[in-house]
Amino acid sequence: MESRQLGISGAWEFAPQVHTGSAGTFVEPYSAPEFAEAVGHPISLGHLNVSVATAGTLRGIHFGDVPPGQAKYITCVAGAVWDVVVDLRVGSPTFGKWEGVLLDDQSRRAVYLGEGLGHGYVSLEDRSVLVYACSQPYVAGREHRINSLDPAMSIDWPTTGRDGAKLDFIIGRQDRAAPTLKQALDRGMLPDLRAVNAWVASMREKSGKNPGSPP
Numbered sequence: 001m002e003s004r005q006l007g008i009s010g011a012w013e014f015a016p017q018v019h020t021g022s023a024g025t026f027v028e029p030y031s032a033p034e035f036a037e038a039v040g041h042p043i044s045l046g047h048l049n050v051s052v053a054t055a056g057t058l059r060g061i062h063f064g065d066v067p068p069g070q071a072k073y074i075t076c077v078a079g080a081v082w083d084v085v086v087d088l089r090v091g092s093p094t095f096g097k098w099e100g101v102l103l104d105d106q107s108r109r110a111v112y113l114g115e116g117l118g119h120g121y122v123s124l125e126d127r128s129v130l131v132y133a134c135s136q137p138y139v140a141g142r143e144h145r146i147n148s149l150d151p152a153m154s155i156d157w158p159t160t161g162r163d164g165a166k167l168d169f170i171i172g173r174q175d176r177a178a179p180t181l182k183q184a185l186d187r188g189m190l191p192d193l194r195a196v197n198a199w200v201a202s203m204r205e206k207s208g209k210n211p212g213s214p215p
Contacts, residue, residue, distance in 0.1 A: 060120015
């Protein structure tokens with residue numbers, strides 16, 4: 001499995017080897033030793049989510065309070081989505097920046113988002129299936145969202161699907177009503193980089209990795 005740290009610290013892309021033959025396809029989308037070697041600590045499994053989305057479904061930007069936050073390891077097992085990471089850590093040099101990665105049932109890539117980062121995606125075809133491994137159980141009072149269409153973030157969401165057809169965005173009520181990045185900042189909703197670094201350092205210390213390394 002190949003790994004690549006994205007332009008936002010705390011986020012990685014993983015590309016597993018895909019084995020294809022007459023009997024079908026086999027892939028290992030997650031490897032604990034290779035993950036820990038790249039990220040610097042293992043990920044615990046708080047819960048597992050499966051999301052099935054129609055073409056044009058736009059979800060996000062979701063994030064959790066830190067500590068403990070909610071890290072996510074995400075892969076697309078059917079269909080295709082354009083997955084987005086947003087840096088929501090106050091004090092980060094890339095605060096407010098985003099990066100997108102295509103996740104689909106061909107490349108079988110996965111994305112890891114560490115604590116303090118926001119997540120969103122748009123489905124590029126019907127019945128796209130995302131699987132999330134989350135480091136912490138869902139707790140409603142600790143989970144928040146930023147409006148995915150906030151012009152201040154200027155996320156370049158795809159407007160055509162994998163088949164080239166125009167996408168009509170489908171956005172849930174809560175996501176549509178979410179605050180902008182500035183509103184969330186003014187309300188004190190966003191995670192602080194120092195708190196995130198301290199939390200990640202504690203995980204690395206527990207796993208025997210260097211606690212002074214950046215996330």
